[in-house]
Amino acid sequence: MAHTGGDRPLRIAALVKQIPKFVEMRLGADGRLVRDGLELHMNDYCRRGVRAGCDLAEASGGSCTAITLGPPSADTVLREAILCGCTGGIHVSDPAFAGSDTLATARALAVALERGGPWDLVLCGRNSVDADTGQVPAQLAELLQLPLLTGARQLEVDGDTVHALLEHDDEWVRVEVDLPAVVSCAERLCDPCKVKDPQAWATVDPDLIELLDAAELGPGPWGAVGSPTTVGRIRVLDVDRAGERLDGAGPEQVDRVVEVLRDRGAFEMHVEGPADEVARPVGDGEGGDVVVMGEPGRHRVNSELLGAGAGLAAVIGGRCVMSIDVVDDWEALSGQGVDRVLRHAGTTGAEDVARMLEGRLTRDPPWAVLAPGTAWGREVAARLATHLGAGLTGDAIALEARDGRLVAFKPAFGGRMVAEITCTSAVQMATVRPGILPGLRPRPNGPFAVEHLEAAPGSRTRIIDRHRDDDRDQLANADVVIGVGAGVDPADLPEIEAQAALIGAELCATRRVTDAGWMPRARQVGITGHSIAPRLYLAIGISGKFNHTVGIRSAGTVVGINPDPDCELWSACDVGMVGDWRSAFDLLIPRLAEELAR
DSSP, rough: EEEEEOOOOOEEEOOOOEEEGGGGOOTTTTSSSSSSSSOEOOOHHHHHHHHOOOOOOHHHOOEEEEEEESSSGGHHHEEEETTTTTSHHHHHHHEGGTOOOOOHHHHHHHHHHHHHHHOSEEEESSSOOTTTTOOOOHHHHHHOOOOOEEEEEEEEEEEEEEEEEEETTTTEEEOOOOOOOEEETTTTSOOOOOOOOHHHTTTTTTTGGGOOOHHHHHOOOGGGGGEEEEEEEEOOOOOOOOOOEEEEOOOOHHHHEEEEEEETTOOOOOOOOOOOOOOOOOOTTTTEEEEEEOOTTHHHHHHHHHHHHHHHHHHHHHHEEEEOOOOSHHHHHHHHTEEEEEOOOOOOOOHHHHHHHHHHHHSSSOOOOESSSSSHHHHHHHHHHHHHOEEEEEESSSEEEEEEEEEEEEEEGGGTTTEEEEOSSSEEEEOOOOOOOOOOOOOOOOEEEEEEEEOOOOOOOOOEEEEEEEEHHHHHOOOOOEEEEEEGGGHHHHHHHHHHHHHEEEEEEOOHHHHTTTOOOGGGGGGTSOOOOOOOHHHEOOOOOOHHHHTTTTSSSEEEESSSSTSSGGGSSSSEEEEEEEHHHHHHHHHHHHHHTT
């Protein structure tokens, strides 16, 4: 990563966020997160933005400035960033900013950036691991009217052109764009900036940090008043695993594992029966439209969203509307719940689709807009929400209509907490985690309207190449998953794949495995990977650290196999065997195959 051409020094802004450490979270009597006494640190993704910004600034003879929005204590992340090479910091801090959602946060940061600009690059973390919405970078880009590069894995600047390799869910996209631009940084872009010694932070000259309060940014509204979403009830999801540990991996132990799985219903595969058809809507649809944004090439994800959209539309007495570029099967689309199609043939880029939908949804505001929780869906939804001033809940795992409003259930802190989020805006929006919604109930086919949207101006981001190295939908929708950790020899992966095939299982991995390149990044599960909810999860060669096990909290039954009797895995398992996974699999896989085939 380097500045490889041109003689202009770059002015770079690196946005940083202070968050609490996961392991110390607890809720108070009011149901809110207790922050007093928590150890706070810089968001992991932001550390990559600081390091990348400082490296690019040094290579070009320019400067990198760290910017944060937060309480007075958040100046520690600015001090750490300065110690890592930033020339200064801007601290946006005022009690008026309390309660800011992503849009209110983006608005305040955008004003601060414009006040301190112009900037050549604005670098952000891809998301924050406490909330995992991935919305602020896209909302900032929309407010600043700049292109966005999401999930940069490689980043170079040559003159006035940015060259990047982007990591999008399960595909790689090589792009270029002209400066200025907003870039969100992937975890593996570079080594993180890190100076953890508070005594070192205290040595930073306070004059290097500029403090901006609400009055200096303008009339707002700021904070909770300027936030179109509100947080309702919050629940801590404590997963109570049985934690039964068996010494050895022989016939006796395998018998016990099978017994536990049978008792827990792990072999009772859910089979969709001939579901009752949902009646086609009657009436004039005055309840409003539920717009589902279909992502190009994501048929399974789109089908899940249509099921949710059609269900919500039925409850409110409205209509389900789908925006999509290409329709492969018009008749099937009707049976999936679509009452109207907004066609944007030939337009697929996230920024372009958002621009195309803006005018249409401004003229005829829907009741709600749903988008997939993918890199593409997050950018389209975030840009659109910014333009519409709409509340946007990110990465929802469930939706319901309650008293005429949309309630989205949003996980946070890697899934340890779930909050009910509602919107105060007229248009309500949510991105939805793929693979988490129930299947679609069919309805009779029937006629539906088709509306062709006018093409928007061409994208400012030029796609050089793209390829998919996996299909994240396979993992997201798998009933049985085998998790592979660094304790497995990579030479054994072909054997594990063969064993997985015998029981119809998909493979996933810990971060150390994907870091080593043994499996695609799309297979990573944990805080900085995916969360999954298989009926049965088998963990082999996995130590059981929280960074990974938080991603399997929704699994039905967890079986662990590890030769270390004292590893952390056992507390995350329902039943486990202390032994070698090869010996265990020789006996266990045939038994599982027999049980699952019944």
